[in-house]
Amino acid sequence: MSLRRYLRRREWDEERARELEAHLEQETADNIARGMTPDEARRRAYMKLGNPTMIREEIWKMNSFVSVEDLGRDVRYAFRQLRQSPGFAAIAIATLALGIGVNTAIFSMVNGLLFSSLHIRQENRVLEIGSRQKGAQWQPQFSLAEYEVLHGQTSQVFSGVVGDAYGLDGLSMEGNKPDRAFTDYVTGDFFDVVGVEPYLGRLFHAGEGVTPGADPVVVLSYPYWKQHFAGDPNVVGKHVLLDGQPMTVVGVLAQDYRGVNTAFCPQAYLPLAMIVPIENTPLSEYRKPTNRNLRLYARLKPRVTKQQANATLEVVSRRLAVEQPVADKDVELSSFGLWVGRNAGFDPDNAIGEVALFFLGLAGMVLLLACVNVANLLLVRATVREREMVIRSALGAARSRLIRQMLTESILLALCGGVAGIGLGLWGSHLLSSINLGTDLPVHFYFGFDWHVLAFSIAVAVTAGLVVGIVPALRLARANLNMVLREGGRGVAGGGHKFRDALVTVQVGSAMILLIIAGLFMRSLTQSEHAELGFNPANVLTMMMDPGEIGYNDPRARDFYKELLQRVRAMPGVKTATIAQIVPMGVVGNGGDAITVGGYQPPPGQSATVVAYNLIATDYFSTLQIPMAQGRDFGAGDEEGRPYVAIVSEAMVKKYWPHGDAIGRMFTMNSDPAHPLEVVGVARDARYQGFRQAMPPYFYVPFAQHYTGNSLETLEVRTEADPGGMAPVLERTINDMAPNLPVFDVKTLHQALYTPNGLLLFQIIATLAGIMGTLGLVLAIVGVYGVLSYVVSQRTSEIGVRMALGAQRGDILRIVYKQGMWIVGIGLVAGLAASFGLAHLLHSLIVVSPSDPATYLGVSLALAAIAMLACYVPARRAMYVEPMKALRE
């Protein structure tokens, strides 16, 4: 059927009419010729032809897009229906909007974490290489020597192996105060292999980054260029200072590129070997086999699989073990795919993606609740419209047309809800994107709105419409003329009590699941907040700085900190002050070092274990109030040139010196085997990462003996009173000593605990789960209330009869309550069982036990109590039914 036909169908129809008229005339004439009277002739002609209007209609239909036309009619009709009951429409649309909005927001997060692009060429062909000592965890760091071996010996599977190392450096236009930039030192062919184009100027050449100090060039990221250079189109060729070293800007990266580890987005890129002059790294340190600072990426050659690449990496790892017996004794290599939500590391506990999917599941449950409520509303409405449908069906409307009409109405509702929901979802995803991650580092999570999200939302809306609409539609379409007439117009859809009760049971159960999960997360948060940390976070102010960023060399940085501590300690209001490299739960520098302990044999199959440590000044333990268990604190005498010393944690003593005689024992860090450390003290355990695991071994070494390459430090000050008030004075002091030195991450130790590694993740998860739990609760209560109210209204005359026959108010209350309690009770029990199963899937995310009795008991009681209340209102209404009035109706 052609469109032309469709558009000219009116004209066509007139022509058919004339044709049929001609036929009739001919037949009439023939009949007259056969001797009939004119009237009889015409009558016979009509009888023989059939109804001309029907014939024309049939041809008209052949010329139309029937379904499209009907659809238009259905939509118009549906709109009219909804306009006639604005209250119903508003409630249904708002309910669906909530459900769809939650899903849109959560999906935008999942999309941002799992499905959005890294904006590099063929991103599934780029891999990151990881290594591990047998039995230990995969880790991403490599030494320069290892990079060179990998680069040279994998050319049959990789078209390139590249490396990068992160840094934090002060970047300034000449004369200005530098700001701290998150930098990335990359091998010259990095961008070629990763597959990024410049937005302005050029990226690096393959030869750059080989010779230390030879290539003073810098490439800026697009956002950094926009923010700090105001998008200056003439930026290429400009001179900047990086940690005091003059450099030339040669290019700006592609607009969308955010780095290969999207969590952290480097702001300025430099050739790898420039790390030597810029960060004052001695050449020997730069090339040291134990200095593992590089992350390695490789691009698969065409038609090479990841399995083939891993096989080659295995061969290379064996070669490495032979070539570098000390550094790479039992090394294993493997490759890992890149994806957006993966932050640094290959940690299998890094469950961001799973968490996001889990929340999508919870959001789905909220949507289910919303759908059930709207379906219930529609069912009630269906009873009202029963007569309309029966009449339409009696007038010859096909069952399929009625179903389609009902579905059109539901989908229209869902789409209106969808539009509102997408608006809500946009707002929600904006809130999610703007969560303050508690760090000044350029962390980038973009949960924006793209066509993935739009397609998802529309799909959700349409599905919701179908789910919501199918039950009432089918029920109506089954409506039977005789039954309706027999029931005296009371309708048959009202007969579906069982089904409606089941829906509400599902609602109560889902609400139960949502609330229990929310409860488990909330309890985990509070338990973590009150966890024994091993230090006292009250009244401590922290601020981070790196004199290296303004060109200080290491001895000068050491002297700077020495003087800074002297000045701060003398200030009024300061109890104690210290510096440390690592702040508990911080995101910077949580590495450790493999250690060798005299007399300690690692279990078979495992090589030397990595132990985390902190670089501290004197008074650290009194500032954080970590009690010493044995021995002494570091003193002024623990300096360069004196014997190297360490303070170890009790957990470390337990592991390496189980007889408790740690003081005076020696161990070495594998990065510095020339300087064995003597244990001079034992400190109580303190939590540096996580709230759940047993305390891992930990040790401390004095900054004064390890200042080389460690100029990034945090000043920690214990104050007499409110620590926040001290911040301006302290910053002024630093500014007096080094006017250009940027100071960042100024916060109290208590605030510092709210990082993604600390409490922040719990907080976000608990808040999200709490929101969904609340939504679920509200929707379920509305469901219970709505259904019981409806039941009461349907049974009014029955109740009237009972009361007239002598039933007491209490009996009526009991009848209604009994029905309500059955629904709620079954829902509660089913919900309990389901959440018990689900919670055990979560055990790695929560601190409390997945079968935490307090949560289960609390939530069950609360939900039961609220449900009782929801039953009470309709039950009360039933109780006060006036028998006479009810009977008269």
Next chain:
Amino acid sequence: MGSKKEQELLLGTLDMLILQTLLMGPAHGHTIAHVIEHTSDDVLQIEQGSLYPALHRLEDREWVSSYWGASENNRKARFYKLTAAGRRQLRAETHRWKSMVEAIGRVLGNAGRVLE
């Protein structure tokens, strides 16, 4: 489902009869209806009305074309004419029909023998 197939078969038959009629030359709807009735010795009584949707369908498939002209008793009438495609279609249909009839005949013949 079954009834729909049946309907399709009947429609196909009507189409074939119309095309067959037009083989003798252009004709208008009234003539076609009478020719079909007479040539089949009034065995196939068609409701004349169903002819017009069928004609419309055939024209839609470009098996027939139509024009306004004057009928034998000088009335204005719409004439239908077989197109080349219609001719091909008729040949194919006729062939298909004949082979089907033969097949049915064979089956019935066998059945007859078995029954004897």
